Amino acid sequence: MSTVMELTDVQQDILGTIRDFVDKDVLPNVMKYERADEFPGPLVETMKELGLFGTTIPEEYGGLGLDLTTYALIVKELSRGWISLSGVVNTHFIASFMIKTFGTQEQKDRLLPKMATGEVRCAFSMTEPHAGTDVQSIRTRAVRDGDDYVINGQKMWVTNGLRAGIVMLLAVTDPTAEPRHRGMTTFIIEKDPDVDEQPGLTIPPKLKKLGYKGVESTELVFENYRTPAHSILGGEEGVGFKQFMAGVELGRVNVAARGLGIAQSALDNSLRYAQERETFGKPIANHQLIQAKLAMMATKLRAAELLTIDAARRKDTGERADLEAGMAKLFATEVAEENALEAMRIHGGYGYSQEYPIERLYRDAPVLLIGEGSNEIQQLVIARRLLELHKI
Ligand SMILES: Cc1cc2nc3c(=O)[nH]c(=O)nc-3n(C[C@H](O)[C@H](O)[C@H](O)COP(=O)(O)OP(=O)(O)OC[C@H]3O[C@@H](n4cnc5c(N)ncnc54)[C@H](O)[C@@H]3O)c2cc1C
The missing domain is CATH 2.40.110.10 (Butyryl-CoA Dehydrogenase, subunit A, domain 2)
Structure with missing residues (x-):
């Protein structure tokens, strides 16, 4: 995890645990599930044990009671392994938010505890x-x-x-x-x-x-x-439309974080491969055109992370954040798509092969451009808010 923000002890602990889970359990198995289009049951069971289905559910209902910023960092880490894992928690996370925010006391008391454990998804x-x-x-x-x-x-x-x-x-x-x-x-x-x-x-x-x-x-x-x-x-x-739109707005930060995970994975794989693969008697990392790609991938990723953390923090303080969430979603998901393609170029023919994870990143990235409000719609949301703020 690059350090665009200082992490608290709690954040470091939980992210360390998720990183280990991704490195030890997810990355060695993802190709198997992906090729078979199989639901990753054992991985989801571990995610339940880690408390991930209750990340943002208040402690009084059995959740971890963490903020959106921490949740976004977790989602990035999960998506570095496989965005489908963040897909399993994403709709659950939005539903938890909706019930926590708009539900009756009876609905909260009855549903949130079993949602927090992942017993009900x-x-x-x-x-x-x-x-x-x-x-x-x-x-x-x-x-x-x-x-x-x-x-x-x-x-x-x-x-x-x-x-x-x-x-x-x-x-x-x-x-x-x-x-x-x-x-x-x-x-x-x-x-x-x-x-x-x-x-x-x-x-x-x-x-x-x-x-x-x-x-x-x-x-x-x-x-x-x-x-x-x-x-x-x-x-x-x-009032359903408003409730759903509030859920979608929160989901935008989450989708941005998923984009970060893909962009990070594309960069990590490229940094490694560029130092291993040799052409014309030297690692391709020594060719300046490859260095330019690595530089742009890392720079865009960092910018996307800053936008995402900024939007998440703003939402955590309860401030209006449609502009920031829209910018984060738009930029981070476009970076995911761009980094996946750049990683494919860096990997040459192997990037196109199913032996390497790059072709999966390339196929996984586009859904982020479409979901939680397409990127065309994000641009409308951003422009509308800008014009509101700068009305003459
Ligand atoms: C894998 C996957 C999972 C999904 N999961 C869920 C889910 O769990 N729950 C759920 O409710 N939905 C889900 N969706 C649906 C998703 O939210 C929609 O696909 C998305 O909102 C776009 O709607 P659409 O596909 O009907 O495209 P359309 O709305 O038909 O849009 C087509 C194109 O026109 C553009 N467009 C539309 N209106 C405008 C405009 N005013 N100005 C400029 N451009 C415009 C769009 O950006 C897009 O490029 C999922 C979609 C996918 C692919």
């Missing part, structure tokens, strides 16, 4: 086949019927959709609301994990993806699915 679902960026055009409907709501609709790209025991679901409760987001509500769907057919809910086979293997992304098909009225997050209808 969570997914986060707003996207639909026809609506990703344009969240306000979702169509999944929830209609009150006695003590229940009846849900109909189709969700898309639900990371951890099959194995999750809880899905934070955004649905339309009032289709006549203007603006449309006022008619949207968050439901805490408590479903059976690992079951693809349950009353009112079908989970088709996982979606096939370029990278980000091992962690499943699924559709969820709701057909007259019944959920109790008390499963509404915070008990309030019509």
Whole structure:
């Protein structure tokens, strides 16, 4: 871990533990899981033992009660090993934040303790086949019927959709609301994990993806699915869109941190390989054009880390941080993509081969450009805030 910030003793301890886990358990096994597109069950069990599912859940509910900055550092470290591991915790982390921040006392008391241990893992679902960026055009409907709501609709790209025991679901409760987001509500769907057919809910086979293997992304098909009225997050209808957007904003810092992990891995591998591989009688690290690549990779990584830590710290103080989180997400994920490609060039033909981790980094990076608000949208968020701040 480069030292863009001074770490506390707690941060050093926990990051040391995660670094050991990544070096000893993840890196030697990642290729096996990745090639088979297999869920890394044993690694996830260790992550539970390390308390990673409760990182930001308050201690009173059995979590570690750590701040977002520490969480971002952990996510970077996990992603240095494999971004799919951070994918397993990411949606859980957003769901924990939503329940902790907006949940009723009953929801917090009942759900957070089992989420903190990882006994129950969570997914986060707003996207639909026809609506990703344009969240306000979702169509999944929830209609009150006695003590229940009846849900109909189709969700898309639900990371951890099959194995999750809880899905934070955004649905339309009032289709006549203007603006449309006022008619949207968050439901805490408590479903059976690992079951693809349950009353009112079908989970088709996982979606096939370029990278980000091992962690499943699924559709969820709701057909007259019944959920109790008390499963509404915070008990309030019509505020779901805001709750989800708060979750996404937090998720941006987390995605930035995942970008750092990929960018770091690309740099680490390149530094090593450039000193081992020889051409024209000397290590390629002695060729100035390769040195220029290493210099730019490291410089961009450091800049991305500074942006990410800045955004995380700002969020930790409770200040508005949409500008900073947007910049961190935009820059760090573009750096991930660029460093992965530069690492491939440095590795030459071996970078393209499945013998080395570079082609995996190259396939894993692009999802970060798309998720938690695409990088096009980040630019809109940044510009909107700048114009607000500098209005003439
Ligand atoms: C592997 C994976 C995992 C995912 N996991 C989850 C999950 O767990 N939960 C969940 O809810 N969603 C998840 N998603 C969905 C993800 O959030 C969406 O794919 C993303 O929001 C983009 O939506 P879209 O794919 O529908 O693209 P679209 O919204 O159709 O966008 C297409 C293109 O148009 C651009 N664009 C759209 N609007 C504008 C605009 N106003 N100005 C400029 N450009 C614009 C976009 O940037 C993009 O380049 C996941 C996606 C992937 C690929």
